Amino acid sequence: MQHVGAEPPDPPALRHTADRSRRIALDQCAAAPNADASRMPPAPALLTRDGLDALLAALHADGFRVLGPTVQDGAIIYDDVVRVADLPVGWTDRQDGGSYRLERRDDTAVFGHTVGPYAWKRFLHPPLLRLWRAEPGADGVEIATDAHAAQPMAFLGVRACELQAIAIQDKVFLHGPFVDPHYKARRQGLFIVAVNCGQAGGTCFCASMQAGPKAEAGFDLALTELADGFLVEAGTARGAVLLDRLPHRPASEEEQQQAAAIVAATAAQMGRHIPDAAALPALLLGNLDHPRWDAVAQRCLSCGNCTQVCPTCFCTNVTDTTDLTGATDRTRRWDSCFAVDFSYIHGGAVRPAPRSRYRQWMTHKLASWVAQFGTSGCTGCGRCVTWCPVGIDITEEVAAIRAAPAPAAAAPAAPQSPP
Amino acid sequence: MDAMPAPVRHADPMVPRPFRITRVIREIDGVFTWRLAAVDGAPFDFRPGQFNMVTQFGVGEIPVSISGDCRRPETLVHTIRAVGPVTEAMQGLRAGAIVGIRGPFGRPWPIDAAIGSDVIFVTSTIGLAPLRPLILEVLHRRQDFGKVVICYGTRGIHDIMFEEDLHAWRARFDTNVHLTVHSAPSGYRGRVGGVAAAIHAARIDGPATVAFVCRSEALTRQAVNTLGERGVTPDRVWVTLERNMKCGIGLCGHCQFGPSFMCKDGPVYRFDEIEALYSVREF
Numbered sequence: 121m122q123h124v125g126a127e128p129p130d131p132p133a134l135r136h137t138a139d140r141s142r143r144i145a146l147d148q149c150a151a152a153p154n155a156d157a158s159r160m161p162p163a164p165a166l167l168t169r170d171g172l173d174a175l176l177a178a179l180h181a182d183g184f185r186v187l188g189p190t191v192q193d194g195a196i197i198y199d200d201v202v203r204v205a206d207l208p209v210g211w212t213d214r215q216d217g218g219s220y221r222l223e224r225r226d227d228t229a230v231f232g233h234t235v236g237p238y239a240w241k242r243f244l245h246p247p248l249l250r251l252w253r254a255e256p257g258a259d260g261v262e263i264a265t266d267a268h269a270a271q272p273m274a275f276l277g278v279r280a281c282e283l284q285a286i287a288i289q290d291k292v293f294l295h296g297p298f299v300d301p302h303y304k305a306r307r308q309g310l311f312i313v314a315v316n317c318g319q320a321g322g323t324c325f326c327a328s329m330q331a332g333p334k335a336e337a338g339f340d341l342a343l344t345e346l347a348d349g350f351l352v353e354a355g356t357a358r359g360a361v362l363l364d365r366l367p368h369r370p371a372s373e374e375e376q377q378q379a380a381a382i383v384a385a386t387a388a389q390m391g392r393h394i395p396d397a398a399a400l401p402a403l404l405l406g407n408l409d410h411p412r413w414d415a416v417a418q419r420c421l422s423c424g425n426c427t428q429v430c431p432t433c434f435c436t437n438v439t440d441t442t443d444l445t446g447a448t449d450r451t452r453r454w455d456s457c458f459a460v461d462f463s464y465i466h467g468g469a470v471r472p473a474p475r476s477r478y479r480q481w482m483t484h485k486l487a488s489w490v491a492q493f494g495t496s497g498c499t500g501c502g503r504c505v506t507w508c509p510v511g512i513d514i515t516e517e518v519a520a521i522r523a524a525p526a527p528a529a530a531a532p533a534a535p536q537s538p539p
Numbered sequence: 540m541d542a543m544p545a546p547v548r549h550a551d552p553m554v555p556r557p558f559r560i561t562r563v564i565r566e567i568d569g570v571f572t573w574r575l576a577a578v579d580g581a582p583f584d585f586r587p588g589q590f591n592m593v594t595q596f597g598v599g600e601i602p603v604s605i606s607g608d609c610r611r612p613e614t615l616v617h618t619i620r621a622v623g624p625v626t627e628a629m630q631g632l633r634a635g636a637i638v639g640i641r642g643p644f645g646r647p648w649p650i651d652a653a654i655g656s657d658v659i660f661v662t663s664t665i666g667l668a669p670l671r672p673l674i675l676e677v678l679h680r681r682q683d684f685g686k687v688v689i690c691y692g693t694r695g696i697h698d699i700m701f702e703e704d705l706h707a708w709r710a711r712f713d714t715n716v717h718l719t720v721h722s723a724p725s726g727y728r729g730r731v732g733g734v735a736a737a738i739h740a741a742r743i744d745g746p747a748t749v750a751f752v753c754r755s756e757a758l759t760r761q762a763v764n765t766l767g768e769r770g771v772t773p774d775r776v777w778v779t780l781e782r783n784m785k786c787g788i789g790l791c792g793h794c795q796f797g798p799s800f801m802c803k804d805g806p807v808y809r810f811d812e813i814e815a816l817y818s819v820r821e822f
Contacts, residue, residue: 251553254596260637261557298788301551408819435792438785442597465783466622476821491798
């Protein structure tokens with residue numbers, strides 16, 4: 121525990137210094153890819169399956185906590201992985217609105233599945249986190265915070281939609297007027313091995329949200345799974361340095377074409393779309409009293425599943441707990457705008473009706489988010505569709521409002537974005 | 540014109556600073572004011588209209604507007620109404636108790652927008668608390684403004700807050716105070732009626748007036764309409780709104796109001812900028 125607050129001046133000063141050194145490290149890390157772009161390998165490489173094991177071993181050897189997809193409880197779950205055998209080899213998933221099943225593949229593809237109920241936000245923005253502990257002290261109260269975990273993380277198997285989700289949460293937690301020190305500490309030094317999707321999941325619509333299926337930016341290494349290995353592209357200098365340590369050979373022209381064809385086929389497979397996402401802020405904020413909100417509220421259970429599986433939803437609540445010593449712990453946990461208490465102020469909830477709560481979630485995700493953070497809050501990963509117990513489909517809801525919008529004259533103008 | 544002190548920002552915005560209650564003042568039934576001093580002795584700089592997240596250790600944390608004078612940063616002042624579990628527990632605290640403070644947060648009242656204009660304050664009951672720092676600052680820089688009118692309404696004669704201040708302001712030759720109560724016992728010699736009547740009675744030049752309004756969300760519209768009748772258009776009416784807040788720094792998502800986070804983009808808004816969303820039910 122680091123002591124802050126009521127302490128005499130020395131410890132806070134130490135904390136400041138530590139903060140500054142962390143910030144510098146993060147800046148250097150961000151600057152590295154551009155500075156060293158010339159040293160990147162000119163062409164993609166081909167990594168064998170043994171090479172993938174070597175990649176995992178190298179990440180462990182470099183001190184990373186390596187997280188990747190595993191099969192647990194009948195779903196793809198992100199957890200600690202040591203070797204390729206820990207990954208969902210030979211598994212795929214069948215997804216539709218309100219339905220998710222793992223199935224055996226007739227091959228031994230390592231990444232032959234799509235996204236499950238977990239998103240990487242679980243590790244960068246944990247569901248449960250102690251913010252501080254206050255204990256009775258000489259000067260009334262002493263407040264201390266937990267030290268941030270020192271071990272950097274490596275994510276293996278990050279899909280294009282999830283890279284986009286991480287970029288979106290970076291904007292929320294790192295690039296606003298206030299920085300979340302917990303997110304920043306976890307984000308710092310993160311090594312990302314992306315995977316280009318070899319097939320579209322049943323609820324995917326990343327192509328229409330311009331978030332996939334090909335990883336374009338925000339990774340150190342990106343893999344495309346081919347029949348006899350992985351095509352690897354380095355996105356940063358440190359990704360290239362790591363690749364150099366692995367057994368690989370340059371990818372042939374034919375292999376590069378194969379990889380491109382796989383990604384193109386994935387994009388073509390997607391059965392769901394939100395066309396013209398840029399028009400959504402005006403459309404949705406101009407239809408806040410559309411009858412479709414009543415229709416969807418008839419089906420919505422207000423369970424909040426969509427917000428928990430969403431890779432960009434970031435809302436939290438805090439809870440204070442006490443013990444017999446008189447100490448207080450303040451814990452932050454994921455919250456959901458579907459809870460009635462979420463909007464509670466003295467006298468009652470601002471959004472008591474499920475209609476208002478669904479409208480808040482969807483207009484925030486697709487419309488208000490753009491004014492707040494300069495990007496849509498949706499990446500088209502399809503999780504909210506799959507994990508909705510009644511199969512409410514955000515693409516269908518958008519289409520319904522788009523098909524019968526309120527007359528332009530009756531629509532309240534979308535307000536100016538905040539300064 | 541001397542500048543107000545600028546608020547400072549701390550390393551971990553989620554960790555409160557310990558403050559000691561130096562004095563508890565009972566205002567009206569169920570409303571109390573704390574005077575606080577930082578345990579580390581550092582001054583607390585803020586701008587009128589900003590708020591703090593206030594923690595009673597072991598109970599919880601709530602957003603509370605700052606009701607003191609920004610020219611006196613050595614004393615932090617909060618006026619609190621006991622309406623829920625946290626504020627009811629806070630009502631039991633006495634001088635000497637330690638509480639946690641995070642802040643100041645939020646967009647302050649834009650005092651500079653009123654320079655050279657007449658100024659009208661419209662508020663009721665505890666709404667005077669978030670306006671009090673602004674009134675004190677306007678009176679501190681009195682020569683920068685035209686006429687200054689305070690329209691303050693309460694339910695009854697026992698709900699009038701900050702009476703000492705009201706007497707002091709009323710005693711000034713350069714300030715008009717219209718105090719009105721909804722109901723009063725016979726023999727009461729003050730004004731009885733709604734705040735709207737007080738706005739109508741105000742001696743202001745409507746088209747050259749800036750209004751600062753702090754009322755409940757339902758009554759804000761009525762104040763804006765009445766001001767409109769006096770020629771104060773919505774682009775010169777500043778209001779405050781209220782939402783659930785858990786962090787104060789735009790990260791917990793609770794206080795969203797369309798594109799804005801009330802904790803950092805509000806709680807002070809120019810009415811014409813929010814009118815469309817304000818009119819949407821349950822938004």
